[in-house]
Amino acid sequence: MKRTLTVCPYCGCGCMFYLVSDKGRLIGVEPSTTHPINRGGLCVKGWNAFAFVHHPDRLTTPLVRRDGALQPASWDEALTLVVERLRGVQEKHGADAVMFASSAKATNEENYLLMKLARAVFGTNNIDHCARLCHSSTVTGLAETFGSGAMTNSVSCIDQTDLILVIGSNTTEQHPLIGSRILNAARNGTRLIVADNRRIRLARHADLHLRHKNGSDVPLLLGIMHVIIAEELGDPDFIAARTENYAALAAAAANWTPERAAAATGLTSAEIVATARLYAGAKRAMIFYSMGITQHSHGVDNVRGIAALAMLTGNVGRPGTGVNPLRGQNNVQGGCDMGALPDLYCGYQKVADPQLRDKFARAWGVAYLPETPGLPLTRAMDAASAGYIQGMFIMGENPMISDPDQGHAFTALQNLELLVVQDIFLTETALLADIVLPAACYAEKEGTFTNTERRIQRLRKAVEPPGGARADGEIICDLAERAGYQGMRYSSPAKVMDEIATLTPIYGGIAYDRLDPHGLQWPCPNRSHPGTPLLHVERFTRGLGHFSPVVHRLPAEIPDDEYPLVLTTGRTYFHWHTGSMTRRTHLLDREEPRSFIELHPDDAARLGVRDRDALLVTSRRGEIETQARVTTMVIPGVVFMPFHFAEGAANALTNNVLDPESSIPEFKVCAVRVEKLP
Ligand SMILES: Nc1nc2c(c(=O)[nH]1)N[C@H]1C(S)=C(S)[C@@H](COP(=O)(O)OP(=O)(O)OC[C@H]3O[C@@H](n4cnc5c(=O)[nH]c(N)nc54)[C@H](O)[C@@H]3O)O[C@H]1N2
Ligand SMILES: Nc1nc2c(c(=O)[nH]1)N[C@H]1C(S)=C(S)[C@@H](COP(=O)(O)OP(=O)(O)OC[C@H]3O[C@@H](n4cnc5c(=O)[nH]c(N)nc54)[C@H](O)[C@@H]3O)O[C@H]1N2
Numbered sequence: 001m002k003r004t005l006t007v008c009p010y011c012g013c014g015c016m017f018y019l020v021s022d023k024g025r026l027i028g029v030e031p032s033t034t035h036p037i038n039r040g041g042l043c044v045k046g047w048n049a050f051a052f053v054h055h056p057d058r059l060t061t062p063l064v065r066r067d068g069a070l071q072p073a074s075w076d077e078a079l080t081l082v083v084e085r086l087r088g089v090q091e092k093h094g095a096d097a098v099m100f101a102s103s104a105k106a107t108n109e110e111n112y113l114l115m116k117l118a119r120a121v122f123g124t125n126n127i128d129h130c131a132r133l134c135h136s137s138t139v140t141g142l143a144e145t146f147g148s149g150a151m152t153n154s155v156s157c158i159d160q161t162d163l164i165l166v167i168g169s170n171t172t173e174q175h176p177l178i179g180s181r182i183l184n185a186a187r188n189g190t191r192l193i194v195a196d197n198r199r200i201r202l203a204r205h206a207d208l209h210l211r212h213k214n215g216s217d218v219p220l221l222l223g224i225m226h227v228i229i230a231e232e233l234g235d236p237d238f239i240a241a242r243t244e245n246y247a248a249l250a251a252a253a254a255n256w257t258p259e260r261a262a263a264a265t266g267l268t269s270a271e272i273v274a275t276a277r278l279y280a281g282a283k284r285a286m287i288f289y290s291m292g293i294t295q296h297s298h299g300v301d302n303v304r305g306i307a308a309l310a311m312l313t314g315n316v317g318r319p320g321t322g323v324n325p326l327r328g329q330n331n332v333q334g335g336c337d338m339g340a341l342p343d344l345y346c347g348y349q350k351v352a353d354p355q356l357r358d359k360f361a362r363a364w365g366v367a368y369l370p371e372t373p374g375l376p377l378t379r380a381m382d383a384a385s386a387g388y389i390q391g392m393f394i395m396g397e398n399p400m401i402s403d404p405d406q407g408h409a410f411t412a413l414q415n416l417e418l419l420v421v422q423d424i425f426l427t428e429t430a431l432l433a434d435i436v437l438p439a440a441c442y443a444e445k446e447g448t449f450t451n452t453e454r455r456i457q458r459l460r461k462a463v464e465p466p467g468g469a470r471a472d473g474e475i476i477c478d479l480a481e482r483a484g485y486q487g488m489r490y491s492s493p494a495k496v497m498d499e500i501a502t503l504t505p506i507y508g509g510i511a512y513d514r515l516d517p518h519g520l521q522w523p524c525p526n527r528s529h530p531g532t533p534l535l536h537v538e539r540f541t542r543g544l545g546h547f548s549p550v551v552h553r554l555p556a557e558i559p560d561d562e563y564p565l566v567l568t569t570g571r572t573y574f575h576w577h578t579g580s581m582t583r584r585t586h587l588l589d590r591e592e593p594r595s596f597i598e599l600h601p602d603d604a605a606r607l608g609v610r611d612r613d614a615l616l617v618t619s620r621r622g623e624i625e626t627q628a629r630v631t632t633m634v635i636p637g638v639v640f641m642p643f644h645f646a647e648g649a650a651n652a653l654t655n656n657v658l659d660p661e662s663s664i665p666e667f668k669v670c671a672v673r674v675e676k677l678p
């Protein structure tokens with residue numbers, strides 16, 4: 001039996017475990033006992049992370065559509081065709097008629113390579129990844145206020161804080177090893193405030209549970225700040241020494257009396273006053289947030305409000321404080337760090353800056369790099385349905401199930417002249433492709449993932465990929481070579497990281513020989529630097545912290561007579577997003593085998609619905625059938641659905657309206673009607 005130390009392929013906690021294999025087959029996992037986050041534990045997905053690897057549905061050979069059907073092809077044929085057809089689309093419609101979607105499931109090295117391929121070889125900045133659907137509001141909002149969009153603190157700070165505010169994060173289910181750390185802290189006396197109208201597990205242990213209306217976080221935060229300012233509970237020394245533009249924030253909060261905030265949120269003014277006093281009264285307070293904050297048409301404003309609350313009370317730059325956006329996918333932090341973003345190279349270096357363009361052009365040995373920022377993923381889908389984008393290369397994403405408004409996503413993908421999908425399974429998106437490329441999964445390759453606390457960790461090859469499947473990085477380099485570019489010849493992923501280090505100041509000191517056993521946290525500018533657990537200590541990354549005033553806007557779609565309920569969407573503990581991996585893991589699928597919708601007993605009674613009844617759910621975009629789960633998890637007037645299930649897909653209903661600044665969709669609020677099926 002062989003044990004291979006590697007990183008969990010699911011969530012941003014970045015737990016490490018040993019893959020146990022026997023005669024080339026995985027038979028289990030053993031958690032690392034020394035890892036700073038999982039410390040000998042794993043959640044149920046981690047314990048089962050070996051199971052999908054040998055699933056018979058794994059893609060083993062390239063597929064090319066002939067006579068309307070996907071048929072096996074050789075690598076040579078498939079890759080030549082990808083290059084020819086991408087070039088063909090560009091010749092006909094221009095360089096920016098193609099879009100590259102990168103993957104938060106792929107490694108840092110692979111994300112770097114795909115962004116290099118898009119920019120240096122195909123001459124377009126049209127590259128993005130699922131961070132657009134996830135924390136793009138954070139990247140925009142925290143870059144503006146702090147200068148860096150990553151978690152300010154480390155997970156270990158949970159053990160050193162006096163108070164934790166969890167807002168819009170179902171931490172025990174979605175970041176389980178961080179959630180259990182918060183639960184333990186709460187049991188040991190750390191105060192806990194949960195602002196989320198679902199009765200999530202953390203809420204049951206909270207000092208205060210705020211069940212405010214979906215989409216009302218801006219008035220909630222303004223109301224809290226109003227009380228802090230009025231009662232002089234803030235930190236004037238911190239504001240004076242470390243921040244700018246405070247007057248504008250104070251003016252924005254001035255009208256938000258607790259009474260007005262109560263009316264806008266559905267809370268009582270006493271709850272808002274109590275929250276303000278409890279949060280501001282803590283010596284050290286941490287904020288954790290996730291999709292309940294970001295996935296709104298005002299997601300960036302939500303993030304600005306959170307940043308302002310932390311600065312108002314001096315809760316940045318010390319252990320046990322900070323603003324901590326929990327990054328979702330195992331390597332979504334890395335996907336952003338590596339520049340799989342339309343406006344940024346690796347290390348958040350702007351493509352619009354001529355000096356930086358020059359630096360990358362010289363390093364990559366090309367005469368020209370495109371100047372104008374590319375399209376965000378969500379806007380590219382709009383552009384595809386309007387006919388401007390004609391070719392898409394999608395690596396490790398499944399937008400047919402994960403994009404808002406499935407009908408719209410389907411039209412966009414159907415309209416394309418060329419769709420290439422590189423995945424480990426034949427997903428709903430791959431079924432629409434012209435060419436499918438079979439990828440190796442995490443257990444079959446070397447590389448690094450960067451977790452939510454900016455920790456860059458090594459994954460290692462434990463077994464061979466099935467059949468002809470190849471690592472994403474190898475496929476990308478092969479494509480570059482066939483496109484006539486010689487600057488992507490590497491003897492190993494370690495060499496790719498060496499190149500990343502020379503071009504990316506925050507990764508400047510990263511090299512494989514330094515990453516054992518549990519990685520380094522960026523910024524790590526040089527080889528003798530120990531990494532950085534805590535950001536913004538003496539100064540903010542941008543210099544002074546910036547207070548951005550926020551204005552309250554309602555969600556784009558609010559309930560009316562025709563669609564009287566608010567639908568909010570999210571996840572469950574057992575499944576991962578579009579289910580490609582977890583629905584192929586018997587022990588996980590057994591726990592949550594089908595699509596369901598949570599609704600409050602009052603709404604159920606009004607509709608004559610009982611638990612487990614079959615329901616029809618309709619929005620302005622579409623309708624689906626699903627099963628009732630009658631529960632006080634939700635508040636009256638709000639229904640919740642996970643988006644994991646292709647049959648009964650929540651995204652057939654969701655609204656693809658975008659935040660104007662970050663282009664994130666409003667996954668967390670739309671209006672629906674629920675009816676009992678006969
Ligand atoms: N098991 C599992 N774990 C996962 C994932 C998975 O698919 N499965 N996905 C990963 C990824 S990529 C991500 S991004 C994270 C997401 O992690 P989370 O953001 O924690 O998960 P969600 O279920 O999307 O939403 C969290 C909460 O937001 C609340 N919410 C909805 N609307 C609002 C609002 O207007 N205001 C506030 N304050 N709260 C609101 C919901 O009630 C819900 O409890 O999870 C990661 N972890
Ligand atoms: N309604 C609603 N929709 C949402 C959200 C929501 O809260 N509500 N949340 C949004 C968020 S935050 C996110 S992050 C997105 C996630 O959306 P997606 O990223 O589309 O979802 P995943 O299922 O994680 O897709 C990952 C794909 O990568 C494949 N894969 C796994 N490993 C590898 C590999 O090593 N190489 C390659 N090439 N492929 C691999 C998997 O088989 C899978 O098809 O969903 C978004 N959609």
Ligand code: SF4
Pocket residue numbers: 008009010011012013014015038042043044045046047175176177178
């Ligand atoms: S908490 Fe996240 S990283 Fe850890 S085992 Fe579970 S899914 Fe994997």
Ligand SMILES: [Mo]
Pocket residue numbers: 130133134135328329
């Ligand atoms: Mo995400």
